[in-house]
Amino acid sequence: MPELPEVETTRRGIAPYVAGARLDGLRVSQPRLRWPVPVEALQATAVGAVVERVDRRAKYLLLRQGGGTILVHLGMSGSLSLVPADLGPGTHDHVDLIFGGRALRLNDPRRFGAVLWADGDVGAHPLLARLGVEPLGSDFSGALLRAAATGRRAPVKQLIMNAHVVVGVGNIYASEALFRAGIHPRRPAGRVSLARYERLATAIRDVLGEAITAGGTTLRDFVGGDGRPGYFTRALQVYGRAGEPCVTCGEAVRRETLGQRSTFFCSSCQR
DNA sequence: AAATTCTCCTGAAGGC
């Protein structure tokens, strides 16, 4: 599942080929994604214009043009790759953005992803306007988490996965960061001390940063390849390891459902 | 305002 590190790795992989390139055409073989692909608007406005840069906000990729921005979200099964423009779409290839002889291709079996168009200031787009801080940005801190937690009784795991507070912390890295910080995922958010939130903020930064580094080193060539970044799975300490011994104390890692999401933790190391 | 539930979709895994 693409989490923030995979999205950032994708951004870095495609940017050298897309930034500065003119969008020459659009092929949509399946417009029914998370939201319908706005084919008309893209044809009328985005096609023919240069993508000036490729940015990321939360897990959205932003292909910025002069008059607006193409938003791409990978959902949970999406990936982008650069293929020859004359290569026909295969199974689950839904959208091609054509740049010269190459196509930036979205493949997404489960179709939770999205390709959208935002006129003018993309920051004002409804999907972006009310997002929380970037976890790798300078505004993110333990103090920010502590402030956001005031009065909240919901589990701390749900706080750090709340995109109105901090973006890009998905299910996998939420479990990992809480393990590193020694905090039980079910602990009420309002009952975690500032000191422990400082540790948690550091853990979130570290685990995301390490995953981006790992993605960068294991990244296959985006051009002509399948475009899937490395998934960092070997470095996961609790996620997906139910029943296996905790790497710290040896006790069996537990799996419980929290907010309809699988949650992995060590009940001995995390309190 | 905060918390919970629902929804989209399909591949994988398990049962028989």
Place this chain on the structure above:
DNA sequence: TGCCTTCAGGAGAATT
């Protein structure tokens, strides 16, 4: 081998 059922999961929308 194959058919059927169940489940995961990002995250916005709807509901309580």
